[in-house]
Amino acid sequence: MKHCRQRALCAAIHSIFAAAATALVAVPAQAQEGAAPAAPAEASSAATQADALGLNTVVVTGVSGGKSKMRSSISVTDIDPQQIADFGPRSEAEVLHLIPGIRAESSAGPGGNSNITVRGLPIASGGSKYVQLQEDGLPVVEFGDMNFANNDYWLRYDANIARIETVRGGSASTFASHAPGAIINFLSKTGEEDGGSVAFSHGLNYKENRTDLEYGGHLSPDLRFHIGGFYRDGEGPRNSSYNTERGYQVKGNITRTFNGGQGYFRAYFKVLDDRAPTYTSMPARADIHGNTLSGFSSIPGFDILRDSQNSIYNTSALAVGPVGTATRVADLTQGISVNAKSVGFEFHNQFNGFTVDDKFRYTSQSGAFQTQFWGLETLAGTLAGFGAGSSAVYVNGPKAGQQVTQANLATGFISNGAAIDVRTPDIGHYANDLSVGRSFKLDGATLGAKAGYYHSNQDIVEQWSISGRLMEVGRDGALIDILGAGGAALTSMGLTGYNDQWGACCARNYDAHYTTDAPYLGLTYARGPLDIDASVRRDSVQASGSYAGPTRLAGGADVDGDGAVTGAERNVYVIDSAHPRPINYKVGYNSYSLGANYQFGKDVSAFARASRGGRAIADRLLFSSNIDAVTGGLSAGADAAAVARVRQLELGLKYRARRDWGSFGLFSTLYHSTVSEFDYDQTRTVGPRLNQTGYRSNGLELESVLRIGGFALNANATYTDLKITSDLVGQAAGTSTVGNTPHGSPRWLYAVSPRYDFGAGSAGLSIIGQSRVWSDDANTLQVKGRYLVNSFVNYHVTPDITLSLNVNNLLDDIAFSAGVDQGSLAQVRALGAAIGAQGVVSSRPEAGRTVSLAVRYSF
Structure with a gap:
């Protein structure tokens, strides 16, 4: 701990470790864990039938x-490992379709x-702004929408997970920082059951091999x-012509119980070293x-x-440093690479009527985002951007040296997109x-009180090197260079410049640090069938550090050192490291949540809740007028931009029943929410990159389970009526979107999963769908609703060996989840005309049919 940045924190950590160690040493050797013996399988099955939605589960x-x-x-919703295995997700985000x-x-x-x-809260800037991903009760990162460091980068689902518990709305505002929408908690196995498993899976029609191993028990x-x-x-679910997936994760924990099973101390660790592809927008007829x-x-x-933007002819790009020369070669085959090492502990004890809980985790993590994004253009459209008389030539590939024509393009299109090389040497987090x-x-009543203090630090250290690059759109597309009217090269190896992409934004350095301190208090009252709880929280965020943007080198730079400034070397931006801007401000916000639940009988209850929460904006507030460039403090009037505030009202009903023929359960929630947020997305191609917007959402969540003998049906649906209530930029420019539905937001989301168990096997489907969405906030272009079907078959060869066949996207449908990238119908028609189609769009689609076979041995 000698490298701790804050002495007070180090002292606190040492004190906690010392106290925990003393408690462990003092525990009598004969102390027994207070867990009840496992119920017989028949009793467990009967309990599951009677409690179809797991309403007896302790949250x-x-x-x-x-x-x-x-x-x-x-x-609250729980999903267990069997549900997830049957669904066969290809990413951590796909798991969340079940919630x-x-x-x-x-x-x-x-x-x-x-x-x-969640619940219509906007995805204005990308990432996971209002939803926190946790492992065992602590966030994997503090802010879910950090540029090139979203929270789903740093978490992997594997056989270590006992269940995923999700709290939507409500007390998520007061029992977590910066998570007013939802908390999704990946809870680990801790050895309550002796035994383990090993599983091998293989992609039958795609290149991926995976081994999972887990084991636990009592020492x-x-x-x-x-x-x-x-x-x-392997390659993952899309073709890449080279391995884009390679990595591993190891997690472990050890738990000592004491005080007659009322207390425990748990230490744990995680090592994650993984790289995997991330996919960009791709073209399709429409x-x-x-x-x-x-x-x-x-x-x-x-x-x-099945294809991807990855190409064997576009695997690297020169990275230009602050002095204008090439400092290294960026590897564009890496996709998203992450390296995380964490250690932590949990302490829990009950004594003299008090309950003490402490959770601590320190994570050292770094990574990179290195890939090619596509931007769809015709040949004529590309040449128009370089002036009259310009022409295009293939740099590499089978047609190297040939002139590019509309006829010899593989698909009829060129990409003018971003070659992204973003390094994140420190995304460290402790809490x-x-x-x-x-x-x-x-x-006759039970009163409860819980007071707590949360402290965390999030580092965001990044270097951006993002250049424009021209390449052929197609499977293993070649790089393309542009020649001027006199034959001089205007680009170099397809690069239009160095760090020149997205409005020449993209020579950047972030050295930002955010410390969150949050005292909180919760009160509960229970009498008979009535439960009432109230909670408050005060979050204070201290931002420090510095950041630097680009400066253009007058006259360009001899990047490759050949003595001449040619092609892309005329258009060079570097990080202005001589003039960093400070970060030095503090922002705070209050949250509250008040709820009441009434149980009308053992099988039905209803609740109501009102909450207000917030989310401090981190790195996405930088490079905007909200930060004073001289002092690093908040600019006048920027408090509203520094915190997104969410208000929510909820009414819920829980019902379950057991009949002679089976059981069923229903969990429904009506909700109303409002949010005002500052929105910044440098990568946006449609609409303003900076805006202050407001939203209002009304909706209904339905979660249900039906079981009849060997047949089970899980059916979830969410209805959301979402509207824009304020639009600072649009209202000022006369293009207000107030009253419209935000882009990418469906009214209906649904998941229907029937399953049938037959003797030694089981089979089932999952149907995941949504209604139509708008592609822009102006509501001028919409994409029809869609659904995807996944299926599975499990067969128990022996009681310990199970074979599983999973098929994702069984019907091989083309599905876009968030509209398309084009700003207008005219653009869609113009691109279609280039290849004789009614329309051509660019968007990020779900992968096609993938079939995997797995064998699992339990021991």
Whole structure:
């Protein structure tokens, strides 16, 4: 701990470790864990039938005290490993399709970079702004929408997970920082059950191999452990002509119980070293009916379901440093690479009526985002940007040296997109959450109080090197150079310049650090069938550090050192390291949540809740007028931009029933939410990159389960009526979008999963769908609704060996989850005209049909 940045934090950590160690040493050797013996299989099955939605499960995420779902006034969903295995997700974001209320645009692929939100809260800037991903009760990163470091980069689902618990709305505002929308908590196995498993999976029609191994159990009556992980290798669900997936994860924990099973101390670790592809927008034909796009299909030369933007002819690019010369070669085959090492502990004990909990984790993590984005253009459109008389020539590939013509382009299109080389040497995070609680009996009622303090630090250290690059759109597309009217090269190896992409934004350095301190208090009251809880939280965020943007080198630079300034070397931007801008401000916000639940009988209850929460804006506030360039403080009036505030109202009903023929359960929640946020996305191609916007959402969540003998049906649906309520830029420019539906937001999301168990096997489907979405906030272009079908078959060869066949996208449908990139119908028609189609769009689609076979041995 000698490298701790803050002495007070180091002292606190040492004190906590010392106290925990003393407690462990003082525990009598004969102390026994207080867990009840495992129920017989028949009894367990009967309990599952009677409690179809798991309403007896005690909620451990985002709550003041341990209560069952039936008695809690929040919307909670659990998904278990079997549900996830049957669904066969190809990325962590795909797992979230099983949770009602969550909208996960999962088409980015296994590397991450998915957009995740809940209950109509906007995905204005990408990432996961209002939804926090946790591992065992602490966030993997503090802010879910950091540029090139979203929270789904740093988490991997594997066989170590016991269940995923999700709290939507409600007390997520007060029992977590910066997570007013939802907390999605990946809870690890901790060795309660002795045994383990090993599984091997293989892609039958795509290149991917994966091994999962996990094992745990008791070393003594009061000491248990669990350890496991995975290794994978291949291309992933799309073709890349080289391995884009390779990595592993190892996680482990050891738990000592004491105080007659009322206390425990758990230490754990994680090592994650993984690289995987992330996918960009890709072209497809489209049928046009009025202003609605549907009937998508592949264009000649590119399979929208199986190909990717990766190419063996575009694997690297020169990276230019602050002095204008090449400092290294960026590897564009890496996709998203992450390296995380974490250690932590949990302490829990009950004594003299008090309950003490402390969770701590320190994570050292780094990574990179290195890939090619596509921007769809015709040859004529590309040449028009370089002046009269310009021409194009293939740099490499089978047609190297030939002139580019509309006829010899593989698909009829050229990409003028971003070659992205973003390094993130430090996305380190540590957090400690300490709480003390006590309950009291008073006149037949139970009163409870829980006070806590959360402290965390998030580092955001990044260097951006993002250049424009021209290449042929198609499978393994070649690089393309542009020649001027006199034959002089205007580009170099397809590069239009160095760090010149997205408005010449993209020579950047971030050295930002955000410390969050949050005291919180929760109160509970329970009497008979009535439960009431109230909680408050005060988040204070201290931002420090510096950041630097680009400066253009007058006259260009001799990047390759050959003595001449040619082609892309005339257009060079470097980080202006001589003039860094400071970061030095503090912002705070208050949150509250008040809820009541009434249980009308053992099988039905209802609740109501009102909440207000917030989300401090981190790196996306930089490079805007909200930060004073001289002092690093907030500019006058920028408080509203520095924190996004969310208000929510909820009404919920939980019902379950058991009949002679089976059982069923229903969990429904009506919700109303409003949010005002500052929105900044440098990569946006449609609409303003900076804006202050407001939204209003009304909706309904439905979660249901039906079981009849060997048949089971899980059905979830979410209805959201979402509207824009303020649009600072649009209202000022006379192009207001107030009253419109935000782009990419469907009214309906649904997931229907039937399953049938037959003797030694089981089979089932999952149907995941959504209604139509608008492609722009102006509501001029929309994409028809879609659904995808996944299927599985499991067969128990022996009681310990299971064979599984999973098929994702069974019908091989083309599905876009968030509209298309084009700003207008005219652009769609113009691109279509280039290849004789009604329309051509560019968007990020879900992968096509993938079939995998797995064998699992339990021991």
